[in-house]
Amino acid sequence: MKTVSLDGAVVPFAEGQTVMECALAANISIPHLCFLPGFLPHGSCRLCTVKIDGRLASACTQPAMAGQHVEIDTEELRQVRLSLLRMLFVEGNHYCPACEKSGSCRLQKAAYDEGMLDLHYRPWYPKRKMDASHPDVLIDRDRCIFCELCVKASRDVDGKNIFGISGRGIDTHLVVNSKSGLLADTDISAQDRAVEVCPVGAILVKGRGFEIPIGKRLYD
Amino acid sequence: MIRLATCSLAGCFGCHMSFLDMDEKFLGFVERVEFDRSPFTDIKSIGKCDIGLVEGGLCNEENLAVLKEFRENCAILVAVGACAINGGIPAMRNHFSMDECLAEAYLDGIGIENPQIPSDPELPVLLQKVCPVHEAVRIDYFLPGCPPPAGAFEVLLEALLKGEKPELPRKLIHYD
Known part of the structure; x- marks a missing residue:
């Protein structure tokens, strides 16, 4: 059987598996955000960056190959992850005390796990348009990390193709596939996978104000 | 005796309240620490200190002046709480222009009588953007x-009093 070495552990893999998939199957943790089992990975957040035979690569897109030496839990990679997380935080407006996703937010959890205490960089304080036009679902674009999970879930699971990512660099933003560009003019529902799959507080179901008390939330 | 100063800039004093939530352990610290400038002592000017704790971000020129004074006088400066670290709730005004904020608060808001934008010379001038303290001075710990x-x-x-680097355990790290 073909194997890879993950931080020294010899792990078997099946043909076609990525490094991330083979680590998950072996219960070895590689921090990640935009990767979710069941969705095609595209390595946009880079949080799953590992060192494979001396080169940095995103574990979610890199195919596992026999004899690979993968480094995951090293000080160098911890610093890389910390920098990536800090950049994700400063590129958006992540005011956790005012966000309903707080406590269940995967960006927040990833930053806790890496021991992120400060931003280090200068916050951008972007001004992106909020979309509260729909009666049940709202979009706060300032919290979007462009993981594209909603894009894939809406297209591939819900069969509605409501979301897309548009623009480049600092102008990258989440767009809605309707004539007006507003969520109200789509057939999105609060039960859609595209809504549930958002790892941060960018797509939220309305009317659910801080339902779970602090201390009992997913990542408390 | 270790000298400790604290201040609340653009904050809500919630961090100071949480500091006091140490309850009886606070008494243990008081035996080893002498408070300099702090809302606890009501001393208004800062002397040379070993540790400075800064709550709140920067929203006006007075905040900036106090922060610089703290940096000049404190051997170790700690940014305490979400507002000091990322601007926090006050930084949500960065989504709007200064004119929009002032108009909403003092001219166009519901129930305002005699609408006017305050201009008393004693009031500190507002900064165009609220920003975290690490943008203005070097911060040692967060x-x-x-x-x-x-x-x-x-x-x-406990760590700073022993001269050690503080290491927060995972369960004490949260952003809300």
Whole structure:
């Protein structure tokens, strides 16, 4: 059987598996955000960056190959992850005390796990348009990390193709596939996978104000 | 005796309240620490200190002046709480222009009588953007949370009083 070495552990893999998939199957943790089992990975957040035979690569897109030496839990990679997380935080407006996703937010959890205490960089304080036009679902674009999970879930699971990512660099933003560009003019529902799959507080179901008390939330 | 100063800039004093939430452990610190400028002592000017705790971000020129004074006088400066670290709730005004904010608060808001924008010379001039303290001065340590739990203050101060680098355990790291 073909194997890879993950931080020294010899792990078997099946043909076609990525490094991330083979680590998950072996219960070895590689921090990640935009990767979710069941969705095609595209390595946009880079949080799953590992060192494979001396080169940095995103574990979610890199195919596992026999004899690979993968480094995951090293000080160098911890610093890389910390920098990536800090950049994700400063590129958006992540005011956790005012966000309903707080406590269940995967960006927040990833930053806790890496021991992120400060931003280090200068916050951008972007001004992106909020979309509260729909009666049940709202979009706060300032919290979007462009993981594209909603894009894939809406297209591939819900069969509605409501979301897309548009623009480049600092102008990258989440767009809605309707004539007006507003969520109200789509057939999105609060039960859609595209809504549930958002790892941060960018797509939220309305009317659910801080339902779970602090201390009992997913990542408390 | 270790000298400690604290201040609240663009904050809500919630971090100071959380500091006091150490309850009886606070008494243990008081035996080893002398408070300099702080809302606890009501001393208005800062002397040479070993440790400075800064709550709140920067929203006006007075905040900036106080922060610089703290940096000049404190050997170790700690940014305490979400507002000091990322601007926090006050930084949500960065989404709007200064004119929009002032108009909403003092001219166009519901129930305003005699609308006028305050211009008393004693009022500090507002900064165009609220920003975290690390944008203006070097910060040595950060204590996240809104507010940081009392236990986080305890871990921080115990380490600093021993001359060690504080290491917050995972369970004491949260941003809300």
